[in-house]
Amino acid sequence: MQMVKNPLRSPVLRIVFLGMAFLLAGCSGTGGSPNTNHPIILQVVDAGGYTAQVKPMLDAYQKAHPDKVSKVVYPARIQAPQLPGKLKAEENAGNIQDTLIITGYDAVASTIQQGLVEQLTPAHNDKFPNLDANYLPAAKAYNDLAQGYGLVFTYTPSGPVFEYNPAKVSNPPTTIEELQAWIKAHPHQFLYARPSNSGPGRTMLMGLPYLLGDKDPKDPIHGWDKTWSFLKDAGSAIDAYPTRTGDTMKALSTGEASIIASTLGWDINPRYLQQVPAGDKTFVLKDTTFVADAAFMMMPKGLDQARQNVMLDVMAWMLRPDQQAYNYDSGYFYPGPAVKNVPISLAPASSQQVMQQYGRPEYDTLIKNIKIELPLKTDQLVAAFQKWDSDIGSGKYQTS
Known part of the structure; x- marks a missing residue:
């Protein structure tokens, strides 16, 4: 009877097998995401029409952290009722492409109910110190509705x-x-x-x-x-x-x-x-x-640890006062910031010009x-x- 040789006894084949193992390790993770040593692709699913507000924040993050985010992708906006089906399909396929969800409360409720998003707080309170104290009171009350599965990033009375x-x-x-x-x-x-x-x-x-x-x-x-x-x-x-x-x-x-x-x-x-x-x-x-009214940011279930870490960092970034100032935008969600101490003077010059020309001073008094x-x-x-x-x-x- 002829003996079958162990292929790993061959030095050449052993090198090949080891190389393949390292290659597979580098590509591991849900949805074929990169390992912790490489920047991720940040893909935004917009189920509400908030891309114009978050894009400057995410562009600024990528510029400040090219080691964490290589590219930000914005697929076509979807309607809130479509969000659960989209997330469920990606999860069932084991191929999570979306990394950041931005939407209104209607989709927050449905995705929580179906278990499609990660709980952000209290599980990751260390990433969001003094969160409740930093929110505007009404934005904080709105945020409580999400039970920690979503975080308010923009708010309007x-x-x-x-x-x-x-x-x-x-x-x-x-x-x-x-x-x-x-x-x-x-x-x-x-x-x-x-x-x-x-x-x-x-x-x-x-x-x-x-x-x-x-x-x-x-x-x-x-x-x-x-x-x-x-x-x-x-x-x-x-x-x-x-x-x-x-x-x-x-x-x-x-x-x-x-x-x-x-x-x-x-x-x-x-x-x-x-x-x-x-x-x-x-x-x-x-x-x-x-x-x-308010809009939330959420994180899909099923992301690998590398992408989870980056997304938590991105969310903390989006709640910084200098980034919150982008929420003034062109007045669509006026005022826009969800956290305290974000005066219009922090907003981009283009937003300040819109407010000077089309804003109404009495609105701040009414609020x-x-x-x-x-x-x-x-x-x-x-x-x-x-x-x-x-x-x-x-x-x-x-x-x-």
Whole structure:
């Protein structure tokens, strides 16, 4: 019987096998990621439209740490409901490509529920010292909703505010009762977009229960009798509801509407972009409660240790005051910073110029003086959308 030689007894083959082992070790890790001695590719999944705000922060990080990040990749934006499926597909395939998630609270809730993201705190509290103390109070309250699985990186008190054409509205309403009377007296001149598709529409919807003194502003089904009555009454003067906020801005600019639902950011940014006249104005009703909005950063489950380490470092970087100043951007999420002590003077010159030309000094006073509440919990918000769709907007959607 012929003996089979052990291939590893051959010096040449032994070198080949050792070389292959080192090569495989260097390529190990979920998704074919590099080892700890090489910079990673940072891939951002944007499920909400926040790339413009985070890109300067990530560019600055890469420039400061080329040993940690070789390239930042921005695939096409996805909608929040698509995020869980995308993460689950990568995890099931054992090929995690996305390393940083940026999204609103709706996708935070769904990804936590399905176990698709890593818990950041308290597991990694050492990476985020004094986190709670550094957050603005309302941003900190918002951050608590994520149970440590996401961290707020940008924040706005949002609204509701109402935007109008001063050439057509010489004496804007000052109370919710005056607004209701104005809408009835000026048919087809008040407009807001479908709440499930529109930040201003959603913010107005959640703000009305506070303005109207409803029984329970957090319970749209059993506590919003006055709100639903107001919306039905207003609906009698609205021909069709746009499905995009931008369409309400267009209606305001062309004179098809005289007053529209807006937010702090949706007032500033479209005027900067010249989508509405720079001279258009806003008003805030007496007894307004602002309903805040925020965006989170999260880390997918399944990243190798090397990429986890870098992503934790990136997140800590994004919460630094000098990086938070990029959140002023062009006013879209005004003010934008989620942490304390980030004045506009820290923002890039381009952002400062936008604020000087299109900002409203009274907004900072309003933010200090108006009570700020968190939005509805996800299940309650979905219930509110469904009731609005069936009772208010049914058959009246604008399709073009």
